[in-house]
Amino acid sequence: MVREITYADAIKEAFDQLLESSPDTFVMGIGVKSPWYVGNSMKGIFDKYGEERIIDIPISENGITGITIGAAMAGMRPIMVHPRMDFMYLAMDQIINSASAANYMFGGKSNVPVTIRSIINRGGEQGAQHSQASQAMYMHIPGIKVVMPSTPYDAKGLLVSSVKDNNPVIYIDDRWLYNEKGDVPEEMYEVPIGKANIIREGKDLTIVATSYMVSQALVAAEELADKGIDIEIIDLRTIKPIDEDAIITSVKKTGKLLVVDAAWRHAGVAAEVSAIASEKAFSYLKQPIHRLTLPDCHAPASSVLEEVYYIRSDKIKEKIQEMIK
Amino acid sequence: MKTNLKISKEQSLAFYKDMLRIRKFEEAISDVSEDKEIKTPCHLYIGQEAIAVGACRAVEKEDYAFAFYRGHGHYIAKGGDTKKMVAEIFCKSTGCCKGRGGSMHLISPEVNLFGSTAIVAGQIAPAAGVALSSKLRDDKKVTLLFFGEGATEEGVFSEIVNFASLKKLPLIMICENNNAAAHMKLSERQPIDDMYLKTEPYMPSFQIDGNDVIEVYSKVKEAAERARDGQGPTFIECMTFRWKGHVGPLLDIDKGLRTAQEIDSWKAKDPLLNKDILSGLLDSEIRDIELEVDDEVKQAFRFARESSKPDPATLLDDIYAD
Helix, strand or coil, X not given: CEEEXXXXXXXXXXXXXXXXXXXXXXXXXXXXXXXXXXCCCCCCHHHHHHHHHEEECCCCHHHHHHHHHHHHHCCCCCEEEECCHHHHHHHHHXXXXXXXXXXXXXXXXXXXXXXXXXXXXXXXXXXCCCCCCCHHHHHCCCCCEEECCCCHHHHHHHHHHHHHCCCCEEEEEEHHHCCCEEEEECCCCCCCCCCCEEEEXXXXXXXXXXXXXXXXXXXXXXXXXXXXXXXXXXXXXXEECECHHHHHHHHHHHCCEEEEEEEECCCCHHHHHHHHHHHHCHHHCCCCCEEEEECCCCCCCCHHHHHHHCCCHHHHHHHHHHHCC | CCCCCCCCHHHHHHHHHHHHHXXXXXXXXXXXXXXXXXXXXXXXXXXXXXXXXXXXXXXXXXXXXXXXXXXXXXXXXXXXXXXXXXXXXXXXXXXXXXXXXXXCCCCEHHHCECCCECCCCCXXXXXXXXXXXXXXXXXXXXXXXXXXXXXXXXXXXXXHHHHHHHCCCCXXXXXXXXXXXXXXXXXXXXXXXXXXXXXXXXXXXXXXECCCHHHHHHHHHHHHHHHHCCXXXXXXXXXXXXXXXXXXXXXXXXXXXXXXXXXXXXXXXCHHHCHHHHCCCCHHHHXXXXXXXXXXXXXXXXXXXXXXXXXXXXXXXXXXXX
């Protein structure tokens, strides 16, 4: 049965069903029993499963991430929660040197089925160290998968797939999506990792977007539909491994590509998607590829500056109009 | 305080044999490294044999262990297949990591030895994670965690000491204090000499003679009993010395890092010359062990030399698990 619930509730439901269905799954992270850090996305989970399986932790990101990696090496299916991507940098040694390298380095004898949930939590004048979206750092690394759900349906299905996957998966959700509503089946289901989703079909221009930017691109596309502009939107959903076919097929159809990713520009998701399109669909492009990203600049605190820093639908609309004259 | 533990004849034989296996494998690896038959950087364990052997003999095959880049000794002591080890050091397709790991990354899932790491202290957190899995599953297994005293300088060491103690994890932290990290002596890196003082507020912490296999065996056995009983982790600092330089077959005397006198003073404390062990063994038994070990070494090297190199077509295999 399908019903409409929020993105945050979809995440919570995935946690609940994963914990319910397998004793091998447990959760560790800063603030997992605190309602502040994880919004309403884990409300009630601690009360239901208790401190044995929902382990709020001392402030030791690297050590505790490594602990979940070790538990995964022993065959468990832990979920590590980083309430902000900014804090996750402290764990990069373990994520890269232990988790991502193990299966390859040990000749396929040490897989690491850990899920590392990290949350983009920005705006509200939080400043440079409480605002980051560092997905590009992780898509650079061999041996891990990186997913970024934009809809409640994918938020649940991709969390389930991440935990069931036999590899380390970085699952990135966005606080700005928590109140978005959508159809979510009640039963547990998986969304395939590595498959993009054509969220809107169109013929004039392709937008490839991630996470919150998908929802903003949709708003822009709907507003421009009245003017006869027909936009195709591809929700990447997984940024590693990336669905090259979906990008190429769409670019071949529309001949125009705009990539939207709410993170720093240099060597980011948008740069990678642009490279794929120009390597594999160059002759179909009718004009240069455009990227809409954050500038190569740290997040400011002042809301006046935040307003110009972040990307909303109006900026996407403006860019589309510039590309379709 | 020295242990009064009496060990059986079988134990004496086993301890001696495993220490000799490590010694002879490492000497042979040192030779092929010096001859440039192999390139992979080898961090040799000669001089520290009593620690891996005493500790691994004090637990069961099913118990877990984590080691690090100076890890040939732990692999042998835990019961890993020595043919696969030497083949890995030769970077052959038959190696325990199919030639992808080399000397610093050995693994033997058959005996629950997890993969060794070449990041100082990189194994500490995953080892605590395996210990946490034992606690959550109540499987009564313990995890041996080997690391050098240099690893206690990393931040993650403090993080894990805190957490392992807080959650009473069945973790046995075995600190091999050989007084050196690469080219730096302990006194150049830390204002204290005794590593066990760092963990004393958190867990039972001891400093023992790491060259005395019986001493190591006995302390680890006690720690394992406590861990299985739910009483949490133990820290055991084993004082020792590596005969070779940081990496490779040389002694680092020429580089001014060590003196011949220092090395000789530790050779006098050779773990293989343990009187309590040797006094229980007949000369003929020792000779039999030597022959047996020589044969094992010979066969493992023959296996490695005769094995094929990895097929270049396999370069991108195993990036992800299925």
